[in-house]
Amino acid sequence: MNYEKPTSEVLVVDTSAILSGKQFDDYDVLIITAALIAEELKEGGRDFRRFEYLQAKGLEVHSPTKESLILIKKTATAYGELKRLSVADIHLLALAVDVMRLWEKSVCILSDDYSIQNIASILDIPFLSLSQKGITKKxxxxxxxxxxxxxxxxxxxxxxxxxxxxxxxxxxxxxxxxxxx
Ligand SMILES: [Zn+2]
Known part of the structure; x- marks a missing residue:
């Protein structure tokens, strides 16, 4: 399968991206995820080993700011997406907002989740899909x-x-x- 490569400075990956087995070897980008996503992976299991492997290769784990979490929850509520997003999804989106606003770096989200993609579109955050075609409408x-x-x-x-x-x-x-x- 051919993957599109991000051209941003930072790539925010969701759980499915971590568990896809993708190595990200050919990605010239800082890869990060939300701390909450790391917490959801069971220690010792295959999924956790996959996460640890990526971490050893440079995957960073960060927690989003409260301000960005509030922004994501407000936006998700206004667009009827709140109950379709997990807490981890909200943290992921908030982290992407932090990268743009606080780190002042270009960001791209890697996720197949349509609700994550929808909120990303609404907030003008670029995203890529892992496998499915991304949404083209808000x-x-x-x-x-x-x-x-x-x-x-x-x-x-x-x-x-x-x-x-x-x-x-x-x-x-x-x-x-x-x-x-
Ligand atoms: Zn009625």
């Missing part, structure tokens, strides 16, 4: 009651007015170009 999730059609909060699964099930659908699509840097 989207927003909207929850609507299937009975009375009331627009509801994304966190409810049953309508508080009529009790019908709630559907969660993509509402708006905006054209955008896949970010490459």
């Amino acid at each position: 989207f927003k999730w909207v929850s609507r009651c299937q009975g009375c059609h009331t627009i509801l909060s994304e966190s409810v699964d049953a309508c508080p007015f009529c009790g019908s099930p709630v559907s969660h659908k993509v509402q708006t699509k905006e054209s955008m170009k896949k970010k490459k840097r």
Whole structure:
């Protein structure tokens, strides 16, 4: 499989990128991940050994700032992505924001997760996919009651007015170009 190479100074990798077995030998870029992702890997297992191997080769582990975590949570809430992102995903995105804002370096996220890619697009953070095609549209999730059609909060699964099930659908699509840097 051919991978696109990032041309940024820093590459932020998610769990699937770490566990893919990819060596990153031919990448001329600082590779980092969120501390929380490292914590989620079981010590001693194959996944952890893979992580340790990458760490020995220069993978750095960092924790995002509180400010960036708040920004990501706000953005994810506004676009209906909050419940689709794990805490580790939020940390990963916040770390990318820190790299741009505090480290003042160009960044690229390596992740196949569509919700991570969506928030990255919204915040103008370049990303690459590991295997799948990346998203090419920004989207927003909207929850609507299937009975009375009331627009509801994304966190409810049953309508508080009529009790019908709630559907969660993509509402708006905006054209955008896949970010490459
Ligand atoms: Zn209803």
